[in-house]
Amino acid sequence: MSTWLVTGGAGYIGAHIVRAFLAQGLDVVVVDDLSSGHESFVPAGVPFVRTSILDTAALTAVLRExxxxxxxxxxxxxxxxxSVRRPLHTYEQNVTGTASVLQAMADAGVSSLVFSSSAAVYGTPHTDLVTEATATAPESPYGESKLIGEWLLRDQARATAESDAPLRHTSLRYFNVVGSADESVVDTSPHNLFPLALESVAAGRTPTIFGDDYPTPDGTCVRDYVHVGDIALAHVAAAQALDAGRTLEPAYNLGSGDGVSVRQIMTAVAAVTGRDVEPTVAPRRPGDPARIVASGELATRDLGWKMRHDLVEMVASDWRARSAARAEQS
Incomplete structure (x- = not known):
């Protein structure tokens, strides 16, 4: 039976991917430096190594062991x-780190890689629906670092094409990951919309909408919001496809195809929590596009990708996980 390494497996998304692997009966090992992850998110019995991906020798040892x-x-x-304020740190972690992972894989003879990329590689696309053919034009060091990561995979695959272990890879690009598929794992980011909105409601504060005068149906920004459990299943499907020797596209968008607005999210938060949620409207934030939504058709074709949760289910799963966490802390 194949064993897969999940780097960042103690994080919000990574911990869900670990659980999705286990649900398929696949063995997994986790590497994480816990800079933003939580060891408590790693399921019991799963080997966990606390180290940085910048430590190539340590990664190589894990792969071999x-x-x-x-x-x-x-x-x-x-x-x-x-990342705009910390570009050097961002490039070190995301570019040098990815190069370190690739070097460790080469040293250990490991040839299959699923890369968690980002729709930030597109920047502000001038199209209503982003596809894999949409031009990449990242607008932050973070988006740039993810695109460079994809380039590293491409170039290493070319370099190893005639070797005994040619790199086989794919990259998954996605926007906003939300919800919870396990009440013991919740998004603890201080920057994401769902945690900000739901924690505000739980504390009796008023959530904030930044701009309600965009050229969208209700005036607020429209984005892809995808349930973390669905994102996790796509990573497992990609890994299984590579394991089976299938050739995959270099990149796939994990998109909804239609998106939801910030106002719709606030309405769903009110419905789920039973609280009076009338958000404060603040001015637009610089650089926030009115609409960014991606097509997931290619991922549907090759990975069986689909959205299995609607907006209310996404909000409800997140609220349950947060309520469970609060109850445990009290």
Whole structure:
């Protein structure tokens, strides 16, 4: 049976991917430096190694010790806004870190890689629906670092094409990951909309909408919001496809095809929580596009991708996980 390494497997998304692997009966090992992850998110019985992906020797040792067949690479610095203030840190973690992962894989003879990329590689696309053919034009060091990561995979695959272990890979691009598929794992980001809105409601504060005068149906920004459980299943499907020797596209969008607005999210928060949620409207934030929504058709074709949760289910799953966490802390 194949064992897969999940870098960043103690994080919000990574921990869900680990659980999705286990649900398919696949063995997994986790590497995480816990800079933003939580060891408590790693399921009991799953081997966990606390180390940085910058430590190539340590990664190589993990790959060899656990006879790893493939890697799901999530570990990195993910905050686009903060990356503008900390570009060197962002590039070190996301570019140098990815190069370190690839070097460790080459040293250990591991040839399958699923890369957790980002729709930030597109920047502000001039199209209503983003596809994999949409031009990449990242607008932050974070988005740039993810695109460079994809280039590293491409170039390493070319370089190893005639070797005994040619790199086989794919990258998954997605926007806003929300919800919870396990009440013991919740998004603890200080920057994401769902945590900000739901924690505000739980504390009796008023959530904030930044701009309600966009050229959208209700005046607020429209984005892809995808349930974390669905994102996790796509990573497992990609890993299984590579394991089976299938050839995949270099990149797939995990998109909804239609998106939801910030106002719709606030309405769903009110419905789920039973609280009076009338958000404060603040001025637009610079650089926020009116609409960014991606097509997931290619991922549907090759990975069986689909949205299995609607907006209310996404909000409800997140609220349950947060309520459980609050109850445990009290």
């Amino acid at each position: 656990h006879a790893v067949a493939g890697v799901v690479h999530l570990a990195g610095f993910k905050y686009a806004g903060v």
